[in-house]
Amino acid sequence: MTFKRSEFPKGFQFAAATSSYQIEGHGHGGAGPTHWDTFAATPGNVVRAENGAIACDHYHRMDEDLDLMQGLGLDAYRFSTSWARVLPEGRGTPNADGLDFYDRLVDGLLKRGINPMATLYHWELPAALADLGGWRNPDISHWLADFATVIMRRIGDRVYSAAPINEPWCVAWLSHFMGHHAPGLRDIRAAAHAMHHVLTGHGRAVQAMRALGVKNLGAVCNFEYVHPADDTAEAAAAARLYDGIYNRFFLGGLFKGAYPPEVMEGLAPHMPKGWQDDFDLIGQPLDWCGLNYYTCKRIAPVKGAWPGHGEVPGPLPKTQMGWEIYPEGLEYFLKWVDTEYTKGLPLYVTESGMANADRADQPDQARIDYLNAHVAAAQRAMAAGAPLKGYTFWSLMDNYEWALGYEKRFGLIHVDFETLKRTPKASYHALAAALAS
Numbered sequence: 001m002t003f004k005r006s007e008f009p010k011g012f013q014f015a016a017a018t019s020s021y022q023i024e025g026h027g028h029g030g031a032g033p034t035h036w037d038t039f040a041a042t043p044g045n046v047v048r049a050e051n052g053a054i055a056c057d058h059y060h061r062m063d064e065d066l067d068l069m070q071g072l073g074l075d076a077y078r079f080s081t082s083w084a085r086v087l088p089e090g091r092g093t094p095n096a097d098g099l100d101f102y103d104r105l106v107d108g109l110l111k112r113g114i115n116p117m118a119t120l121y122h123w124e125l126p127a128a129l130a131d132l133g134g135w136r137n138p139d140i141s142h143w144l145a146d147f148a149t150v151i152m153r154r155i156g157d158r159v160y161s162a163a164p165i166n167e168p169w170c171v172a173w174l175s176h177f178m179g180h181h182a183p184g185l186r187d188i189r190a191a192a193h194a195m196h197h198v199l200t201g202h203g204r205a206v207q208a209m210r211a212l213g214v215k216n217l218g219a220v221c222n223f224e225y226v227h228p229a230d231d232t233a234e235a236a237a238a239a240r241l242y243d244g245i246y247n248r249f250f251l252g253g254l255f256k257g258a259y260p261p262e263v264m265e266g267l268a269p270h271m272p273k274g275w276q277d278d279f280d281l282i283g284q285p286l287d288w289c290g291l292n293y294y295t296c297k298r299i300a301p302v303k304g305a306w307p308g309h310g311e312v313p314g315p316l317p318k319t320q321m322g323w324e325i326y327p328e329g330l331e332y333f334l335k336w337v338d339t340e341y342t343k344g345l346p347l348y349v350t351e352s353g354m355a356n357a358d359r360a361d362q363p364d365q366a367r368i369d370y371l372n373a374h375v376a377a378a379q380r381a382m383a384a385g386a387p388l389k390g391y392t393f394w395s396l397m398d399n400y401e402w403a404l405g406y407e408k409r410f411g412l413i414h415v416d417f418e419t420l421k422r423t424p425k426a427s428y429h430a431l432a433a434a435l436a437s
């Protein structure tokens with residue numbers, strides 16, 4: 001690596017991230033069905049109809065995985081708690097094995113000197129709640145707060161930090177407007193409701209965790225740097241609207257008590273009743289803000305219904321996802337979020353990484369280069385004053401990449417999905433050396 005731990009302030013948290021459905025193996029341990037199971041079982045939604053029933057079998061291999069984290073020299077580990085593992089019906093009677101599992105995970109981390117960073121919801125909604133409308137139903141904020149209470153009563157005294165929801169844009173827009181993720185809807189009313197309820201859910205879950213005394217609460221949003229596809233005014237307007245929906249809507253709700261006007265031009269007629277009255281709930285004081293960042297997009301106008309924009313391919317080198325590599329975007333967002341929204345609040349990079357067609361017996365130099373370039377971008381932002389307190393690599397290990405199944409490999413650790421054997425990649429060893437330095 002071109003960076004060393006010694007270049008970072010004392011207490012800076014180097015972390016790796018995963019999420020529950022992507023690694024645990026949802027077929028084990030009494031977890032209830034989720035909307036990802038049913039989405040994956042519906043033809044055409046997921047590559048080869050793959051699902052998270054076994055995934056990396058982390059449920060049974062937790063100790064081995066914890067040892068690998070320790071070998072990497074991590075300060076922290078960002079994981080998520082599966083709602084359906086803890087509450088198989090989404091509400092009601094908890095699954096004792098599920099609570100025990102997260103209890104052992106937190107203790108196993110602490111025993112190895114690794115700080116547990118918890119996310120309550122990383123996308124596997126219990127199917128029983130999907131039946132009730134999921135994120136379209138305003139009651140979901142109460143359901144999420146109740147789940148927060150059940151899980152945090154068990155682990156909240158020992159987590160380093162907690163955030164309610166991973167990536168509101170994916171939960172709401174990608175899943176209810178674009179239809180790419182569960183529940184696979186393409187409906188503007190469903191999307192408008194989900195966009196708002198994901199934030200009321202955030203607010204109520206923060207309240208519930210504060211009431212229990214859980215410390216260090218934040219929000220995790222994802223960002224894409226937006227380039228207009230060309231120099232026309234039409235492309236500039238299309239890019240501005242894409243940026244509003246993707247990058248400014250959720251931050252606006254969380255930190256400014258308002259949604260971007262150009263987004264509301266399209267969404268206002270479809271919003272849930274009384275949405276204007278919810279900003280006190282949404283804008284709960286937070287202790288930090290997390291940024292997930294992977295790529296940039298080129299946006300062009302498209303004829304047709306609002307929002308009337310689409311992506312065109314760009315010229316930069318791309319990852320296995322087809323995503324352009326653009327570290328400058330990370331530097332930009334760390335500075336921009338601080339100056340425009342969070343104003344001095346601690347920031348964390350909560351995800352950053354690349355997919356690569358890795359084999360266990362080949363060095364993943366492309367990932368080493370990607371991580372170096374993005375960490376350097378974060379260091380430039382810090383030098384310019386961004387209050388960055390930690391940097392999280394996505395992902396600890398190869399895992400279930402949602403609609404793209406198991407073929408997109410994001411891990412520092414290779415996983416053979418036939419044998420479930422873990423093999424640290426060259427990037428793992430390089431990072432371990434950088435963190436030991």
Ligand code: FCB
Nearest residue numbers: 019166167222394401410
């Ligand atoms: C993020 C998700 C994570 C993973 C990476 C590649 O949007 O939070 O689960 O899929 O992208």
